[in-house]
Amino acid sequence: MVRLASGIALAAVALAAILFLPIIALRIVACVVTALAAREYLEIVDTPIRAIVLAVALCWVSSGLTLPPAQLLLMMALLWVAAEVLAADHSVAQATSGVFAAVYVGMPLGMLVAIQTLQGWSATLLLLGTIVVSDSSQYYVGRMLGKRPLAPAISPKKTIEGAIGGFICATAFMILAGAKMLPFVGYGPLFVLGLLVVGLGICGDLFESRLKRGAGMKDSSSLIPGHGGVLDRIDALLFAVPPFYLFVRNIS
Amino acid sequence: MSRDDLLAWIPPGHPDESLAREIQFDRLPVHVAIIMDGNGRWAAQRHLPRVEGHRAGIDAVRDSVESAARLGIQVLTLYAFSMENWKRPASEVGTLMQLLKRYLRSELNTLLSNDIRFRVIGRMEDLSPDIQDELHAAIQRTSASRGMLFNIALNYGGRAEIVDAARRAMASGVRPEDLDEQRFASFLYTAGQPDPDLLIRTSGEMRVSNYLLWQIAYSEIYVTDTLWPDFRRRHLIEAVLAYQKRERRYGGIGAPAVIGAK
Numbered sequence: 025m026v027r028l029a030s031g032i033a034l035a036a037v038a039l040a041a042i043l044f045l046p047i048i049a050l051r052i053v054a055c056v057v058t059a060l061a062a063r064e065y066l067e068i069v070d071t072p073i074r075a076i077v078l079a080v081a082l083c084w085v086s087s088g089l090t091l092p093p094a095q096l097l098l099m100m101a102l103l104w105v106a107a108e109v110l111a112a113d114h115s116v117a118q119a120t121s122g123v124f125a126a127v128y129v130g131m132p133l134g135m136l137v138a139i140q141t142l143q144g145w146s147a148t149l150l151l152l153g154t155i156v157v158s159d160s161s162q163y164y165v166g167r168m169l170g171k172r173p174l175a176p177a178i179s180p181k182k183t184i185e186g187a188i189g190g191f192i193c194a195t196a197f198m199i200l201a202g203a204k205m206l207p208f209v210g211y212g213p214l215f216v217l218g219l220l221v222v223g224l225g226i227c228g229d230l231f232e233s234r235l236k237r238g239a240g241m242k243d244s245s246s247l248i249p250g251h252g253g254v255l256d257r258i259d260a261l262l263f264a265v266p267p268f269y270l271f272v273r274n275i276s
Numbered sequence: 277m278s279r280d281d282l283l284a285w286i287p288p289g290h291p292d293e294s295l296a297r298e299i300q301f302d303r304l305p306v307h308v309a310i311i312m313d314g315n316g317r318w319a320a321q322r323h324l325p326r327v328e329g330h331r332a333g334i335d336a337v338r339d340s341v342e343s344a345a346r347l348g349i350q351v352l353t354l355y356a357f358s359m360e361n362w363k364r365p366a367s368e369v370g371t372l373m374q375l376l377k378r379y380l381r382s383e384l385n386t387l388l389s390n391d392i393r394f395r396v397i398g399r400m401e402d403l404s405p406d407i408q409d410e411l412h413a414a415i416q417r418t419s420a421s422r423g424m425l426f427n428i429a430l431n432y433g434g435r436a437e438i439v440d441a442a443r444r445a446m447a448s449g450v451r452p453e454d455l456d457e458q459r460f461a462s463f464l465y466t467a468g469q470p471d472p473d474l475l476i477r478t479s480g481e482m483r484v485s486n487y488l489l490w491q492i493a494y495s496e497i498y499v500t501d502t503l504w505p506d507f508r509r510r511h512l513i514e515a516v517l518a519y520q521k522r523e524r525r526y527g528g529i530g531a532p533a534v535i536g537a538k
Binding site: 144145204206209272276 | 362366367369371374377402403404405406407
């Protein structure tokens with residue numbers, strides 16, 4: 025009950041923000057969400073919290089339309105790791121996992137805003153809707169028909185049947201809703217995008233479970249009543265945004 | 277609007293000034309329709325991608341809308357996107373739609389300050405919901421304006437419009453013998469608007485391209501080689517001057533018909 029209520033409240037807030045906030049406000053919201061999620065990630069991997077700065081910076085940059093050269097960003101990552109290792113005496117593994125917060129959390133959340141800038145809220149809602157349909161159909165189909173576990177070592181509840189249900193329902197949603205939301209995009213590209221969003225969404229989900237399992241945690245935090253942390257809520261999204269973003273950039 | 281209004285807007289000594297003085301303001305076309313062609317060619321000549329041509333075309337739209345309003349034209353209809361244009365690559369259509377959105381946002385105040393009323397003709401319901409939203413907002417915001425009516429044809433097809441009108445006529449339950457031309461016209465997207473007196477097509481093509489098929493029955497057609505992104509106030513005035521030199525007969529025999537009269 026708590027889970028349903030806070031889920032609906034969360035969806036309503038997100039929908040209102042997408043429909044009514046100007047882009048600049050959405051960029052700020054994305055940076056705030058990035059900071060919250062990156063903090064959870066950094067706690068899970070036990071890395072100094074200051075790497076949040078990197079995640080927020082990459083979120084801000086990716087949410088704009090004019091991007092700095094990739095080499096500049098990679099060079100800054102290099103300098104960050106060098107400073108952490110040489111000045112703060114961290115291990116290379118720890119320093120690089122701080123940089124990873126930017127790639128894992130900051131970049132996709134920034135891209136989500138850029139999608140809205142490029143093709144309006146129709147595109148943003150199409151992507152988010154597909155992910156919601158994918159998550160819930162995996163859950164319900166898995167509960168009804170699930171027999172064989174998908175990845176027993178990482179996430180015991182996920183089943184192959186649920187995953188198949190997710191692929192079918194969410195790809196169908198992407199094609200049907202896409203024809204309405206982005207009427208100039210053909211069924212072929214929508215079909216491929218649907219498969220990518222579901223497939224990468226499942227990867228994102230498993231990836232986050234694996235992160236927590238490594239640290240012996242169940243939820244990334246208890247920020248959202250009944251849902252756990254911010255990271256738990258957006259884990260599938262983080263992996264599904266980049267391919268959709270690249271597609272939208274290509275058609276804009 | 278009058279000659280003085282127009283001249284007050286043109287900088288003194290500007291070449292357009294002498295052109296504007298030639299206009300007979302009592303014989304203006306009431307409704308001007310334009311087929312905006314040549315964006316792609318304009319871009320190709322400069323070795324730019326097609327979308328850059330569309331981007332440049334926005335400046336021509338801006339200039340034409342304001343010029344037409346200042347001139348005193350009562351209805352301006354621009355052909356922005358035909359139903360057949362969906363066949364173009366997704367990247368081009370996606371950019372066009374976003375350009376339209378940006379134009380509406382940036383020009384809404386200009387439309388309002390020029391007392392222009394914005395309308396859309398075409399099957400609007402097939403566009404992206406966020407584009408529809410933007411269009412409805414612009415229609416709503418300018419609905420109280422009493423100056424020029426600015427129609428934009430989006431997802432428009434002339435035959436589709438006639439089919440839609442026929443469907444609406446049947447749905448309204450009008451008896452076949454009661455349906456005449458005037459009644460039928462009231463079921464078109466342009467219900468209540470005068471038919472175009474002048475149809476301008478840019479970039480030299482001699483085609484009607486499924487545009488306002490019913491309404492252009494007696495329109496004077498003016499084709500210019502100018503590509504749409506280069507089309508400005510001067511070209512609009514030139515088209516009006518060419519129109520005013522023509523004799524409109526509406527199927528009669530050279531009676532001294534009054535130009536622009538209906």
